[in-house]
Amino acid sequence: MEFNYTLEEKDGLAIFKIKGNLIEKSQAIPLLEDVEECIMKDINQLILDMTDFRYLNSTGLNIFINILTKARRSGGEVVICSVSPKIKELLIITKLNTIFLVSEKLEDAIKLLNHK
Numbered sequence: 001m002e003f004n005y006t007l008e009e010k011d012g013l014a015i016f017k018i019k020g021n022l023i024e025k026s027q028a029i030p031l032l033e034d035v036e037e038c039i040m041k042d043i044n045q046l047i048l049d050m051t052d053f054r055y056l057n058s059t060g061l062n063i064f065i066n067i068l069t070k071a072r073r074s075g076g077e078v079v080i081c082s083v084s085p086k087i088k089e090l091l092i093i094t095k096l097n098t099i100f101l102v103s104e105k106l107e108d109a110i111k112l113l114n115h116k
Contacts, residue, residue: 003027007034013045013113014038015106019052022060035067044076045113049106051082061094068100077101081109 003020014035022028035046046067056064068078079101083091091097103109 005031007038009038009043011110011114012043013047013110014043015047015049017049017051021055022053022063023055023057025059025063028060028063032063032066035070039070039074039076044071044074046071046076046078047106047109047113048078048080049082049109050080050084050087051106053087054084056087056090061090061096064100065096077113079103079109079112081106 003018003022005016005018008015008017016031016034018031038044038046048064048067064078064080071078080091081103082105083102088097088102091100091102101109101112103112
């Protein structure tokens, strides 16, 4: 399964619904460009909805860290939601669960960002 995503801007939030597998940096170039565009439009509260996301490696983790860095430098935040057990385990092993805000559902992610 290849990597793709959709972007929805809603109430000052950018919701990226990520699908597939992320294993090469070249796959994420459009995603990173859209993140930059959102930040340039002062939309720096980002949600990475992983409902249909299946697999990532260290390259994928680096891309997510890059997104988090961009958001926080602009005064924003990133919430990861709807994470599969396999990816949740990877976040725990790498301790990235202590760096990212992680929520069970999209609704919870929206609530987390609306309280910031």
